[in-house]
Amino acid sequence: MDQARNFTKGFIRENPVFALMLGLCPALGTTTSAYNGMGMGLATLFVVIMSNIVVSLIKNFVPNKVRIPSYIVIIASFVTIVDLGMAGYMPALHEQLGLFIPLIVVNCFVLGRAEAFASKNTLGSSIVDGAGMGLGFTLALTLLGAAREILGSYALFGYQFIREDGMLVFILAPGAFIALGYLIALTNKLNK
Amino acid sequence: MAKRESTFVNMVTALLVITFISSASLGFIYELTKEPIERAAVAKRNEAIGSVVPDFDNDPSGEQYIIEVPDGELVVYPARKNGELQGVAIETFTNRGFSGEIRLMVGILPDGTIHGIEVLEHRETPGLGDKIETGKSDFHLQFEGENPKEDFQIRIRQDGGDVDAITATTISSRAYCDAVQRAWSAYMDDEPGMHDLPSRDEAIKNVLPGYSNNPAREEYQVVYKGRVYKLYPGRRGRRITGTAVESVTESGYEGPIALLVGFNTYGIITGVEVLEHQETPGYGDLIENTRSDFYKQFVGMNPAETDIRVREDGGAIDGISGATETSRAYCEAVRDAYEVLKN
Numbered sequence: 001m002d003q004a005r006n007f008t009k010g011f012i013r014e015n016p017v018f019a020l021m022l023g024l025c026p027a028l029g030t031t032t033s034a035y036n037g038m039g040m041g042l043a044t045l046f047v048v049i050m051s052n053i054v055v056s057l058i059k060n061f062v063p064n065k066v067r068i069p070s071y072i073v074i075i076a077s078f079v080t081i082v083d084l085g086m087a088g089y090m091p092a093l094h095e096q097l098g099l100f101i102p103l104i105v106v107n108c109f110v111l112g113r114a115e116a117f118a119s120k121n122t123l124g125s126s127i128v129d130g131a132g133m134g135l136g137f138t139l140a141l142t143l144l145g146a147a148r149e150i151l152g153s154y155a156l157f158g159y160q161f162i163r164e165d166g167m168l169v170f171i172l173a174p175g176a177f178i179a180l181g182y183l184i185a186l187t188n189k190l191n192k
Numbered sequence: 193m194a195k196r197e198s199t200f201v202n203m204v205t206a207l208l209v210i211t212f213i214s215s216a217s218l219g220f221i222y223e224l225t226k227e228p229i230e231r232a233a234v235a236k237r238n239e240a241i242g243s244v245v246p247d248f249d250n251d252p253s254g255e256q257y258i259i260e261v262p263d264g265e266l267v268v269y270p271a272r273k274n275g276e277l278q279g280v281a282i283e284t285f286t287n288r289g290f291s292g293e294i295r296l297m298v299g300i301l302p303d304g305t306i307h308g309i310e311v312l313e314h315r316e317t318p319g320l321g322d323k324i325e326t327g328k329s330d331f332h333l334q335f336e337g338e339n340p341k342e343d344f345q346i347r348i349r350q351d352g353g354d355v356d357a358i359t360a361t362t363i364s365s366r367a368y369c370d371a372v373q374r375a376w377s378a379y380m381d382d383e384p385g386m387h388d389l390p391s392r393d394e395a396i397k398n399v400l401p402g403y404s405n406n407p408a409r410e411e412y413q414v415v416y417k418g419r420v421y422k423l424y425p426g427r428r429g430r431r432i433t434g435t436a437v438e439s440v441t442e443s444g445y446e447g448p449i450a451l452l453v454g455f456n457t458y459g460i461i462t463g464v465e466v467l468e469h470q471e472t473p474g475y476g477d478l479i480e481n482t483r484s485d486f487y488k489q490f491v492g493m494n495p496a497e498t499d500i501r502v503r504e505d506g507g508a509i510d511g512i513s514g515a516t517e518t519s520r521a522y523c524e525a526v527r528d529a530y531e532v533l534k535n
Contacts, residue, residue: 059195063197063203064195066207070207073207073210074210084221085221087229088228091229091232091233
């Protein structure tokens with residue numbers, strides 16, 4: 001497969017959130033601001049690249065019947081590494097994302113890449129795929145976070161441009177669904 | 193390499209190898225990040241302490257102590273400058289938040305004035321409840337410089353207090369007040385001199401054996417080694433049953449300690465009460481009869497036969513751990529009282 005296409009497919013065409021509808025739980029939960037969304041996206045990016053590398057390396061060593069438990073253990077290990085590393089070196093961000101970091105383990109999009117791509121492709125393509133899909137996920141979460149922050153608190157990346165209370169609903173859970181819905185509609189339009 | 197068959201042995205070895213490598217690497221990462229994680233937690237706490245109390249030059253975390261409250265415990269960090277208490281930062285909590293526990297750091301000056309408040313942890317609704325955070329609204333400013341002793345009720349107006357709740361965030365505001373109130377009351381109850389040390393009359397009653405007169409009214413003074421001591425004789429009819437000696441020592445850790453020591457006619461100690469002290473809460477203040485059994489060591493003791501000094505000095509008294517200076521001063525005051533009585 002053409003590596004450039006492989007890399008860019010995650011941005012819009014096969015964007016994990018907007019097109020594949022995977023990993024919606026963290027996408028809705030953490031995106032109260034653009035910064036949080038980006039933090040969560042980058043954490044997932046790291047996990048998906050690392051797990052893709054390891055899964056593609058061991059794909060022939062792991063028998064078919066135990067592949068899912070194996071992948072889950074590998075993903076969970078990387079998530080714990082991210083969790084500990086973030087707690088140690090980025091305590092402020094860790095506090096914001098706290099609860100959601102361990103949930104990357106059960107983010108079906110990460111397991112999905114391991115199962116659908118890394119276990120069938122070479123190391124090189126798997127890294128490119130992980131990077132592209134991870135960046136797509138980061139992009140989606142940042143966009144969603146930005147949209148919610150702009151509407152909900154009249155701010156972007158913490159910088160407030162109207163000193164007033166925003167439309168609260170966008171900070172709360174229902175606003176997450178509404179914003180996501182419009183962003184999906186937009187990507188569908190772009191995909192046509 | 194061809195894909196391995198799903199035989200029992202292959203599956204077990206694959207899972208074993210993967211889990212082994214995973215757990216080994218996680219153990220390694222855990223060791224690696226342990227220190228930074230602890231450092232981050234300490235840094236965060238120190239920052240919160242620093243922002244709620246006035247300038248200090250000690251290490252408040254090193255001097256922390258705990259106040260037990262009915263549904264948990266509060267950690268108190270005393271802030272000192274040149275050894276003098278500037279205020280305390282209290283890590284307090286409430287379970288009445290809109291989404292669970294809220295943890296605050298409340299700075300209180302020695303006179304009870306609230307100096308500053310920081311939010312340590314909460315899960316309140318973003319955009320609503322999270323306005324209790326210091327950077328997000330001026331809510332916390334309402335508390336600063338207020339002294340609940342002087343007509344400031346730490347309750348929101350809806351509950352009859354003096355705090356304006358954040359709009360649409362009544363529950364979080366109420367919980368915040370609850371946490372502040374908890375810290376304030378716990379600390380003020382615990383502060384030396386603030387709580388119920390016995391009055392002189394009560395103390396006399398506690399240290400002297402059966403008497404029927406009013407010893408306080410028969411007070412007389414004795415000068416011993418250039419200092420004035422007050423003595424209160426207890427009698428039944430005309431017979432003296434004992435004498436209470438008020439003895440003050442300057443060698444306390446934080447200042448003078450005043451004791452009332454009761455003796456019977458044989459010179460045996462019948463009781464000891466602390467009348468006044470400024471010793472460190474959690475350590476030195478354990479000399480109070482209501483806080484530890486330290487005083488019981490003295491009761492029934494004959495100072496003529498027993499060496500009233502702490503063990504570290506070769507005596508027979510077990511000092512309070514962490515408060516040797518205070519225990520030493522206490523012993524000195526008891527010895528002085530006995531010397532005064534003898535002379």
